[in-house]
Amino acid sequence: MKALTADNVARDGSESAVDAKRRNAIKGAFFSEFIDMFDIYLPVVVLSPVLFFFQPPHLSGGMEAILASLVFITTLLGRPIGALMFGMVADRIGRRKASIYSVSGFGVVTLLIALLPGYESIGIVSYWLLVLLRFVDGIFLGGGYTGAMPLAIEYSKKEQRGFVGGLIIAGFPAAYVTINLVAMLMFVLFPLNGVNSPYAQWGWRVPFVIGALLAGVLALYYVHKVAESEIWESETGESSEKSEKLPLSDLIRGKSGRNLIQVLLMMSGFWLTQNIITIFLPTGLLVHTLHLSGFQMTSTLLLSYFVLFFSYIGAGMLGQKIGRRRFFVIVGPLIATVGAALLYVLSNVDGLSLATIMLLVCVLAVLVTSPWGVIVTYINERFVTDVRATGFGVGFSLSVIIPSFYAFYMNWLGAFMPLRMTPVVLLCIGGVIGMIGAWMGPETKDVDF
Known part of the structure; x- marks a missing residue:
């Protein structure tokens, strides 16, 4: 009887230790996504005015627009490079180490940006340093989730992977709301009125310092609290035989290569629909078409992102119940029909009240971005342990490049139809591509790691 009790105590202790590792890994992935998105939105929200x-x-x-776009495009170009580099690091030497290296990297780079002098001090070199640092920042940001997210999903129980994936990606809207609130506070504390005003000289730097500090805290959290993936250690480990293999070579051939093509196709569709909502809708629709004031636009977006925090978690749980593939195959056509109809109403119906606009934007955002509550879990389930981090990073990031040129596609379509119809058409195309890509793949919710 005593031996049995001792066995039970030992087993309970072991289960508690695993549960603690699981919780720490999931928390790390959520805050990695939060800090990643916080850093990405810094130039969009905080730096654009100055x-x-x-x-x-x-x-x-025209030159101002070109120089401004370079600051954002370079970050975009760095992300796929970082996803590939740190994905291979995560598959060769561990998810935890990849997370520590990448988070530490973008923390240092973000702090360096906060310390940059302006044009009056060092001339045009100031601008090119900003562009270069944002490119390097993009590399580290692209690597931020290639270790953290596979680590969290590998620690999750099979029946909870959907919830975990939705919770992790909910760090995105949480970061958007936070950075906007921080920016609003900075504008109050440091008024903006020309190059010598408090905000231009100091105010914009404070959020960058906050981002760097958050990254430092997260790096320490991974060092002291997060354990390496036991699945990775048991299946891959760090044996000399395995470490000599490059994950990329295994990823692009055989079954993993076919899986990657399918994921890239699906993600290209859902990145296109996502960009319509997160990039085009705020300025192209709310400002230039609906002529909302700055306060009205900010209020509408803050409300929609607050709702998205919960809808991502709900989408992840729904995908867990009905299946990830089935979720995508259902939602893709809904985006192409219901989502397109909602966007058409917002773009073409005059006289909508602010309350109506807010409601339609929230419903549209929830529907169109719902696949993202399922995507993190799904892509990780599509790849075997040896190449999971690399496959996730490349599948998630490389697919963003073609959809990111949506503005050019809108101009091309504008030769055949009214310009207001072009985002509606792109939303239809993206939903259909996402559905076809998902249909080409298998169901994954019962996959064993």
Whole structure:
């Protein structure tokens, strides 16, 4: 009887230790996504009003637009590179180490951006340093989730993977709301009125310092609290035989190669629909078409992102219940029909009240971005342990490049139809591509790691 009790105590202790590792890994992935998105939105929300601080005075409007776009495009270009680099690191030497290296990297780079002098101090070099640092930042940001997310999913119980994936991606809307609230506080504390105003000189730097500090805290959290994936250690480990193999070579051939093509196709569709909501809708629709004031637009977006925090978790749980593949195959056509109809109403019906606009934007955002509550779990389930981090990173990040040129596609379509119809058509195309890509793959919710 005593021996049996001792066995029970030992077993309970072992289960408690595993549960603790699981919780720590999931928390780490959530905050990795949160800090990743916080850093990505820093130039969009905080730096956009003061880009003149880094640029020569009296630029033409066209040149200003080009220089501004480079700050954001370079980050975009860095993300797939980082996803590939750190994905291979995560598959060769461990998910935990990849997370520590990448988080530490973008923490340091973010702090360096906060310390940059302006054009008045070092001339145009100031702008090019900003562009270079954002590119390097993009590399580290692209690696931020390639270790953290596979680590959390591998620790999750099979029946809870859907919830965990939805919870992790909910860090995205949480970060958006947070960075906007921080930016609003900075504008109050440091008024913006020209290159010598408090915000231009100091105010924009504070959120970057906050982002760097958050990254430092997360790196320490992974060092002291998060254990390496037991699945990775048991199946891959760090044996000399395994470490000599490059995950990329295994990823692009055989079954994993076919899986990657399917994931890239599906993700291209859902990145296109996502970009319509997260990039085009705020300025192209709410400002230029509906002519909302800055306060009205910010209020509408903050409300929609607050709702998205919960809808991502709900989508993950629904995908767990009905199946990830079935979820995508159902939601894709809904985006192409119901989502497109909602966007058409917002784009073409005059006289909508602010309350109606807010409601339609929330419903549209929940529907169109719902696949993202399932995507994190699904992509991790599509790849075997040896190449899971690399497959997830490449499948998630490389697929963003083609959809990111949606503005060019809108201009091309504008030759055949009214410009207001072009985002509606792109939403239809993206939903259909996402559905076809998902239909080509298998169901994954019962996959064993």
